[in-house]
Amino acid sequence: MARPTDEQRREMLVDMVTARVQSQRTWNLQRQGQVGTMAPIEGHEATVVGAVHALDPGHDWVLPQYREPIALRRYGPEILEHVMLYNIGHPAGGHIPAPIRVLPYQISLATQIPHAVGLAWGLTLQDDPGVVLVFFGDGSSSEGDFYEAGNLAGVLGAPVIFLCVNNQWAISTPVHRQTAAESFAAKAAAFGFPGVQVDGNDVDAVYDAVQTARERALAGQGPTLIEAVVYRLGPHTTADDPTRYVPAEEIEAAQGRDPVLRLCAELEEAGLWDDAVQAEVEAAALTALDAAFEAAKSTPLATDAMLDHCYTEDTQRLARQRAGLLAGAGHSGVGPDGVVGSHA
Ligand SMILES: Cc1ncc(C[n+]2csc(CCOP(=O)(O)OP(=O)(O)O)c2C)c(N)n1
Ligand SMILES: [Mg+2]
Structure with missing residues (x-):
C-alpha cells in the first residue's frame, strides 16, 4: 500500500x-445575497484532497463536477479566485487558465466524463506523461455519458481515472433508487478494467487507490474506476432543504464518520496537529477566501467572455450574439449588483 508520509x-x-472553512464562508455569503447558489463540500474533503495529493499537478489533469473546485488548492492558490468568480456569476468564473491543469466546473451532469477520456487519449497520442482524473457523483453515473466514456476508455486503454464520489444522494434521490448494481465500482467489469471501492472518509485509502490507478495508467495499463464511499453531510446546495428527505439517524451516524474530524484526531494523536494549528489554518483560509472574493468582485465584467471558448473563431451566430452583448442588447444573466441567480 502506498502510504502518504506524515x-x-x-x-x-x-x-x-481550508476547504471546509471556505465552503462554510461561501455558504454564509450566499445567505447574505453576495454570491449565487453553491454546493457545499462537507463530507467530500478526504476524497477530493486525498485524490489530488496522489497526482502530479505538473503533468496530471483534473476534471471536477461542481462540488470539488474549492478543495483543489494543491493545484494552485489561484484556483480560489476562480471559484469566487464562478460563485458571483462572473462570465470568466470557472475558466481556470493554463498552466493549471484543472478544467471548468461542470453543472451539466456527466459531460466532464467523455471530456476526460478525450483528454487522456490526446495525452497518449502526444506522448505526454500525464494522467487524467475525473470526479463525478453517483447521480451522474446514471447518464449515458458515463457508459459511453467508460466503454471508449477501456477500448483505447486511455490513462484516465474515473472517481465516482458516492455520497448516497443525488439531490433527494437516494443511492438505492440510483442503481440496482451491487456497487458503482462493479460497473467497471463491463468496461474491461478494474473497479475498486474505497472508504472515501479515509484519506490514506483514497490516496493509495489513486496512486495505484495512476501507476497503472502511466504504465500503459489503462483506466481504473474508483468508487469513494462518503456521505453528503450538508444540503445538496444552498437551494435545498435536506431535512425533508435525509433520515435524521442516518445523518447523525454519518457525522460520526466525518472525514475532517477523523484525520484531525489521528494527527493529534501522532503529535502532528493541535488546536493552535487548527486555529491558524482556519484563519488563513478565511483571509484567503475574503481576498479572493474581493478580487473577484473587482474583476471587470467582460459580458462576452462566456463566448470565448466555444470555437477558435466565432460562428456567424456567435458573432451576432457577441455584438449584441457588447452593445448591451443581450441579457447577460448578471444582475445590477453583479450577482446571478441559480447555476444548478
Ligand atoms: C444533465 C443534468 N440533469 C440533471 C441535472 C440536475 N441536477 C443537478 S445536481 C443533480 C444531482 C447530482 O448528483 P450526484 O452526481 O450524485 O452529485 P452530488 O450532488 O451528490 O455531489 C441533478 C440531478 C443537471 N445538472 N444536469
Ligand atoms: Mg451524489
Whole structure:
C-alpha cells in the first residue's frame, strides 16, 4: 500500500480544513445575497484532497463536477479566485487558465466524463506523461455519458481515472433508487478494467487507490474506476432543504464518520496537529477566501467572455450574439449588483 508520509498527511489536513472553512464562508455569503447558489463540500474533503495529493499537478489533469473546485488548492492558490468568480456569476468564473491543469466546473451532469477520456487519449497520442482524473457523483453515473466514456476508455486503454464520489444522494434521490448494481465500482467489469471501492472518509485509502490507478495508467495499463464511499453531510446546495428527505439517524451516524474530524484526531494523536494549528489554518483560509472574493468582485465584467471558448473563431451566430452583448442588447444573466441567480 502506498502510504502518504506524515508531512503529506499534514498537508492534506490543511487542505481539508481550508476547504471546509471556505465552503462554510461561501455558504454564509450566499445567505447574505453576495454570491449565487453553491454546493457545499462537507463530507467530500478526504476524497477530493486525498485524490489530488496522489497526482502530479505538473503533468496530471483534473476534471471536477461542481462540488470539488474549492478543495483543489494543491493545484494552485489561484484556483480560489476562480471559484469566487464562478460563485458571483462572473462570465470568466470557472475558466481556470493554463498552466493549471484543472478544467471548468461542470453543472451539466456527466459531460466532464467523455471530456476526460478525450483528454487522456490526446495525452497518449502526444506522448505526454500525464494522467487524467475525473470526479463525478453517483447521480451522474446514471447518464449515458458515463457508459459511453467508460466503454471508449477501456477500448483505447486511455490513462484516465474515473472517481465516482458516492455520497448516497443525488439531490433527494437516494443511492438505492440510483442503481440496482451491487456497487458503482462493479460497473467497471463491463468496461474491461478494474473497479475498486474505497472508504472515501479515509484519506490514506483514497490516496493509495489513486496512486495505484495512476501507476497503472502511466504504465500503459489503462483506466481504473474508483468508487469513494462518503456521505453528503450538508444540503445538496444552498437551494435545498435536506431535512425533508435525509433520515435524521442516518445523518447523525454519518457525522460520526466525518472525514475532517477523523484525520484531525489521528494527527493529534501522532503529535502532528493541535488546536493552535487548527486555529491558524482556519484563519488563513478565511483571509484567503475574503481576498479572493474581493478580487473577484473587482474583476471587470467582460459580458462576452462566456463566448470565448466555444470555437477558435466565432460562428456567424456567435458573432451576432457577441455584438449584441457588447452593445448591451443581450441579457447577460448578471444582475445590477453583479450577482446571478441559480447555476444548478
Ligand atoms: C444533465 C443534468 N440533469 C440533471 C441535472 C440536475 N441536477 C443537478 S445536481 C443533480 C444531482 C447530482 O448528483 P450526484 O452526481 O450524485 O452529485 P452530488 O450532488 O451528490 O455531489 C441533478 C440531478 C443537471 N445538472 N444536469
Ligand atoms: Mg451524489
